[in-house]
Amino acid sequence: MKIFTTKQIAAIDQFTIQQEPIASIDLMERAALQIANWLIHHLSNERKIIFFAGPGNNGGDALAVARIMAEHDFICEVFLVDFGKPLQAEPAENWHRLKEQGKVKLGRIESQESIPAVPDDAVVVDGLFGSGLSRKLDGLPLQIAAALNASRALVVAIDIPSGLFGEDNSNNDLGAVIQADYTLTLQFPKLSFFFPEHEALLGRWEVLPIGLHPSVISETETPFHFLTAEEISDKIPVRKKFSHKGTYGHALLIAGSYGKVGAALLASKACLRSGVGLLTAHIPHSAYQIIQTAVPEAMCSIDASDLMFTEFSDLQQFSAVGAGPGLGVKPNTRKALLRLLEASPAKLVLDADALNILAMHPEWLPLLPENSILTPHPKEFERLVGPSGDSYSGLQSQLAFSQKYKVIVVLKGAHTRITSPDGRVFFNTTGNPGMATAGSGDVLTGIVLGLLAQDFEPLDAARVAVYAHGLAGDLATVQCDELSLIASDIIENLGEAFFQIRK
Ligand SMILES: NC(=O)C1=CN([C@@H]2O[C@H](COP(=O)(O)OP(=O)(O)OC[C@H]3O[C@@H](n4cnc5c(N)ncnc54)[C@H](O)[C@@H]3O)[C@@H](O)[C@H]2O)[C@@H](O)CC1
Numbered sequence: 001m002k003i004f005t006t007k008q009i010a011a012i013d014q015f016t017i018q019q020e021p022i023a024s025i026d027l028m029e030r031a032a033l034q035i036a037n038w039l040i041h042h043l044s045n046e047r048k049i050i051f052f053a054g055p056g057n058n059g060g061d062a063l064a065v066a067r068i069m070a071e072h073d074f075i076c077e078v079f080l081v082d083f084g085k086p087l088q089a090e091p092a093e094n095w096h097r098l099k100e101q102g103k104v105k106l107g108r109i110e111s112q113e114s115i116p117a118v119p120d121d122a123v124v125v126d127g128l129f130g131s132g133l134s135r136k137l138d139g140l141p142l143q144i145a146a147a148l149n150a151s152r153a154l155v156v157a158i159d160i161p162s163g164l165f166g167e168d169n170s171n172n173d174l175g176a177v178i179q180a181d182y183t184l185t186l187q188f189p190k191l192s193f194f195f196p197e198h199e200a201l202l203g204r205w206e207v208l209p210i211g212l213h214p215s216v217i218s219e220t221e222t223p224f225h226f227l228t229a230e231e232i233s234d235k236i237p238v239r240k241k242f243s244h245k246g247t248y249g250h251a252l253l254i255a256g257s258y259g260k261v262g263a264a265l266l267a268s269k270a271c272l273r274s275g276v277g278l279l280t281a282h283i284p285h286s287a288y289q290i291i292q293t294a295v296p297e298a299m300c301s302i303d304a305s306d307l308m309f310t311e312f313s314d315l316q317q318f319s320a321v322g323a324g325p326g327l328g329v330k331p332n333t334r335k336a337l338l339r340l341l342e343a344s345p346a347k348l349v350l351d352a353d354a355l356n357i358l359a360m361h362p363e364w365l366p367l368l369p370e371n372s373i374l375t376p377h378p379k380e381f382e383r384l385v386g387p388s389g390d391s392y393s394g395l396q397s398q399l400a401f402s403q404k405y406k407v408i409v410v411l412k413g414a415h416t417r418i419t420s421p422d423g424r425v426f427f428n429t430t431g432n433p434g435m436a437t438a439g440s441g442d443v444l445t446g447i448v449l450g451l452l453a454q455d456f457e458p459l460d461a462a463r464v465a466v467y468a469h470g471l472a473g474d475l476a477t478v479q480c481d482e483l484s485l486i487a488s489d490i491i492e493n494l495g496e497a498f499f500q501i502r503k
Pocket residue numbers: 010013014024027028031054055056057058059060061088128129130131132133134135136137138141158159160186210
């Protein structure tokens with residue numbers, strides 16, 4: 001699904017108004033009904049709701065929601081923030097309608113002295129600013145945000161917490177932004193919702209559809225997307241009746257060193273659970289019995305070294321190569337990785353220590369075959385590209401890296417993001433903090449490798465693997481608390497995850 005900039009969303013709003021056609025006041029009412037509906041289903045009408053409405057359409061939404069909630073017998077109080085400027089047309093109309101209705105106590109905030117005290121048990125609806133925010137908060141809005149952030153009331157933000165920009169917050173003062181417990185965003189999530197430093201400002205966020213025009217949505221181009229099962233389900237091939245293991249590729253996994261054999265084991269199992277026809281695990285000699293016993297489905301290629309990766313033989317027979325989990329970064333392993341890069345496997349996924357070695361030898365980066373997949377966690381990514389400040393700047397560096405080296409970068413975390421050499425970005429929507437546990441990255445490498453070996457386009461392999469890995473992690477928490485989740489549980493649930501994606 002597409003993620004649009006706030007500018008694009010405003011244009012899509014306008015197009016909808018003209019083409020549907022619908023009057024802007026009615027579109028606002030549609031948005032307000034969605035928000036009110038959510039509030040009615042989530043709040044008790046014994047809690048007072050205090051609305052803070054700004055001068056624009058975000059304020060207009062808040063005023064319309066207050067009127068609807070009052071019709072449903074909620075106790076509402078509205079404060080219009082008065083900047084001394086006349087209200088825009090739709091908020092003015094909604095202010096008028098509220099006055100006419102006469103069920104809601106109305107007030108104005110003109111100065112710091114008129115900011116009301118908010119009781120701890122109240123609910124605040126934040127309609128100060130939405131996607132029309134033009135500069136970081138200062139003056140009266142800043143004082144209101146500070147007062148709300150100091151209160152213990154539950155805060156529900158309309159569209160976006162006031163003070164947060166939809167995209168670039170690298171020059172914003174995040175301490176000044178209203179901290180919402182819930183953000184009810186209209187039609188599309190904003191780019192900034194996918195960045196970890198905004199979690200405490202957004203709380204839990206939900207997207208409420210307001211029926212913006214489908215044709216303009218499909219025609220408006222954007223590099224930003226989030227992953228959904230619908231968009232990747234057709235990438236998973238149906239297995240043909242007369243197919244055989246040769247049909248589904250032969251993967252080579254180079255993983256494990258003395259003390260880190262588990263990484264090879266987890267990646268091997270995950271690879272096999274992802275549909276690959278054949279898997280060869282290249283492992284140090286000391287790992288042989290462990291792997292053969294724990295993963296009898298895998299073949300083994302044994303390194304001359306008892307302890308680590310130092311050599312490999314002909315790559316011809318393999319349809320994809322994966323390297324990195326548990327390899328270590330000893331000099332002989334580094335040399336072997338250089339030879340692997342020089343051998344230029346057609347399909348390659350690199351993780352963990354393979355990336356750490358690349359960070360030690362950035363001069364090898366140009367050797368990466370085109371469309372290789374790199375799966376760093378944030379620390380590995382930082383070692384590769386250096387520190388990059390906030391997430392928005394980090395996204396720019398990730399994109400620049402993908403484009404410069406023509407590789408796919410999978411930056412792992414909550415909302416893992418995938419960048420491709422053509423400049424597209426995909427945020428994942430599956431997964432949970434239970435997956436922040438040893439070995440879950442190794443599992444992802446195994447899945448990517450399994451899909452690559454089956455001839456998935458590299459970008460599809462990355463997208464399907466990331467989504468399925470997160471979904472398997474989510475399924476693992478159905479019967480098990482996130483706290484207890486271990487990487488093997490993700491593998492256990494991969495079958496169900498693929499099943500659900502295919503549906
Ligand atoms: N355009 C539409 O048809 C729809 C828009 N909707 C709502 O409209 C919002 C966007 O509305 P607007 O574009 O009117 O923008 P906003 O309501 O977000 O804010 C714009 C107003 O705030 C002022 N402003 C912005 N930043 C400020 C700052 N830091 N300090 C002081 N004043 C500041 C601007 O001068 C302008 O008056 C969305 O977030 C959404 O809530 C919904 O009603 C759905 C339909």
